[in-house]
Amino acid sequence: MSRVCMVTGAGQGVGRAVALSLSASGHRVALVARGTERLESVAAELPGPALVVPADVTDAAALDAAFAAVEGEWGPVEVLVSNAGSGTAAPLVDTTDEQWQQALELNLTAPFRCMRRALPSMVEARWGRVVVIASVVAKRGESQVSAYSASKHGVLGLVRAAAAEVARSGVTVNAVCPGYVDTPMTDTTVEAIAQRTGRSLEDARQVLARRQPIGRLVTPDEVAQAVDLCVGSAAINGQGINVDGGAVQS
Template sequence: MADTQTMPVALVTGAGRGIGRSVASRLSAAGYRVALTARSVEDLAGTAAECPGETLVLPGDITDPAFVDQLYADIEAAWGAVSVLVANAGAGVSASVVRTTDEEWQRMLDLNLTAPFRCLRRALPAMVERRHGRVVVIASVAAKIGEPYISAYTASKHGVLGLVRSAAAEVATKGVTVNAVCPGYVDTPMTDATVRGIVEKTGRSEQEARSALASKQPIGRLITRDEVADAVLLCVTNGAITGQGINVDGGAVPS
């Protein structure tokens, strides 16, 4: 029987569904105690049920700085310091630049850039002290290219990749790695919402909209959430990979 006192601790944000659920399940199967956070208690319960190991369900708003501090305090009180942070929580918005409101712009920055920054800032001191830690941010191929109608989302993802690269350079000699995984269009609820938006704005059928997104990947299909989780686990297990934005996009964007 495993000694729970020596089992490493992972935190997955946006763990209620999609990529976050797959990553949490994989980390749990790999022997981590996994703290799960998202807004929905029901979604988190579903993720916890898929994890073979011990989980800690901590619902809340990751964009609230007070919640981030409390989240880490609760994990540390229960299990000790976080060894692996997977900053997965995120969202998108579609609008032309001139139709993007201040509220939409700020929401993208708050969730996709500032929340990972706060989680990273809180996680690093203990990782550096222990001379071991892994941070993986789920970014997007939008961190590397620009496409029309997603300026706020793209700006936030470009920003978070810059954060990853700078943080990785700071801690490279201290046993801590910081990476981003940059998926294309993944078969998740977030993409389902994108499909609905295309249908509403263009009048295309749902199948036409989904096919249009699938065709953006040269492999001709959506990426699976398990394929993204594979890349996350590579970053967790390989200490020589750091400061990278690893594309999981079917060959759509040159690295």
């Protein structure tokens, strides 16, 4: 059955891979991100219907308008994949209030607002899927990313609380927790490591690859496969599914 899906952060990386996978499964996919050009490029790749909805997910009014646009075109969102996120690397003592707030707004508050907007219609319909792209640092602390780690710990708690609330309604809420994924976001991390340590970009990338037992970066498609699992199963609820090559075993 074709469902109405919304993917935030859909212009590249994991969001693009998730959108492609959902579309290949026969669903209609609304693509949300700040950059219209990237969204239109992804929309052109999808085999099925796509809706380009430019919006800054940290802007509450813009996010509400994005949901309204999808509802006006296709009806209520049935599958929400809250993927938009980013991180800044800095020692805790050098992390500014602005960096802290930005991490919370994008990685925690935006998924909260997305859920708050999407869940009522899902519960009413007695069917819905919410998947938040979190991180393995939702389950462990990691040096140099205190704000990012705190925001991802928070969003995993949000997922678990929401899942408990809707468990009897036919709606599921889960998180997918990737390790280092081969995306533009990781490219930024690689550049930061290279600048901080004097390593080459390739050496810095290998540092991240070696943090995962499989010895390589995770692919965006591998993260999308975990999202598909959450969308397809009514019995997976309240979980943080690790996609990290075995770095965090839980």
